[in-house]
Amino acid sequence: MISRIYIVDDQRTNREVLATFSRALGGDLDVRTFSSPIEILEQIAVDPPDLVITDFKMPEIDGAELIRRLRAAPMTADVPVIVVTTYEDRDVRHAALEAGATDFLLSPVDRWEFQARARNLLTLRAQQLAIARQSLRESEARFRLLVAGIEDYAIFMLDAAGRVTSWNAGAQKIFGYTEEESADLALDVLVPREGADGASAAELLETAARTGRARHEGWLTRKDGERLCADVLVTALVPDAQSRSRFGVVAHDLTRVRHMNDSLRAALSSSRVLLKELQHRVRNNLQVISSILQMQRTRERSRHTRSILLRNEFRIDAMALLFRNLADPTRVTDVDLVSCLRELCELLERQADRPGAIPMTAEFPHLALEIDAAAPCVLLVEEILHTLILRAEGAASAAVSLAGAEGGYDLACRIEGRRPASRDELVGRLELGEAAIEAMLARLDATLLVSADEDATMVRLHLPAGLFAGH
Known part of the structure; x- marks a missing residue:
């Protein structure tokens, strides 16, 4: 030396x-x-x-x-x-x-x-x-010794011509060739051009030699001709005088993962179709119930009974808004509260036959609320506005706003004129009854506040942040 x-x-x-x-x-x-x-x-x-x-x-x-x-x-x-x-x-x-x-x-x-x-x-x-x-x-x-015992990954060495110089147990398990059969096995036998999504073995080796490494995910070929999907990493090595290896290759079999992903995508696609169909059917069924109540109301002679039937029609129409304003059509867990409240105000305007009487403002374009919380929230707002506007004596108008507040969001309703001056007075007027109102507030962990002056009554519903998606 x-x-x-x-x-x-x-x-x-x-x-x-x-x-x-x-x-x-x-x-x-x-x-x-x-x-x-x-x-x-x-x-x-x-x-x-x-x-x-x-x-x-x-x-x-x-x-x-x-x-x-x-x-x-x-x-x-x-x-x-x-x-x-x-x-x-x-x-x-x-x-x-x-x-x-x-x-x-x-x-x-x-x-x-x-x-x-x-x-x-x-x-x-x-x-x-x-x-x-x-x-x-x-x-x-x-x-x-460590590499030889690894069975989940194929780890083998290649010479400058791309032929195998070493072969571990994982390579035998994944590709099917024994260590003896792998001697001088060419990489292009495992990675044929037509089976590697356009990348050939020669291209992988050329890229690794030029940049130090080459990575590829595609379909490879086993000894028995069966195709397998694998993640392949080819790394250029610096050979010494005693070694003829020039490249190290690590391959991980992704066939099961690929099939699982394909199955999941197919299942997801089917579930999206199913969810859309369910949403459509729920809205249709609510419309059927509303139509039945309407027919009963037209045949009913009792004014009081007709009023009760009409009131329930309004509540069903309000509930239908939940399914028309899902935040994402692929999910049934979130409702776009801002969009839903805008449509609720429009619905109440039509019922009162006074377009523009209930303007709705919000600090943000969208806010996703879980549907099991959106239902009592929308019912509460509908009950409050309906009672204080549609059932009020004389003309009345309101303004609804949704804004961020400490620890959550404030949904405020400002009603023109002197209305109920306290929380107890307001709850006492709502047709659903005190027990139902308190149960819905408890479900939301919400706070209902009422204040009044000579010009207007302010009803504020504070919703905690934990109800909303992303919190």
């Missing part, structure tokens, strides 16, 4: 003397001289040395800076460095030691001392490399 000795000194005579002493060490040596530290730093990126001998005082950068840069580079972090100094240069030796110098030689250099120190450091370097190689071999052996 060749040992490289790099000598750097800005004095030509010194370089020649040190090179002569170095070549006299015997053995398989490659001795190179450099007149500038910049030259040696450029060279180590190509061929790292086994021993560096340097002067300290040089014009471009001194020996301490050269040593620091050598120590910062992974390839030369442990390379022995001898610094040539004079006996009086104590500060120089201290600076060199702090930078990472291994040894010193006094100038003028004694040949016997130079060769003894250089020989010892070369031997030390050879031992370091031997230990590192042994550690690497042991690590690779442990890694191979």
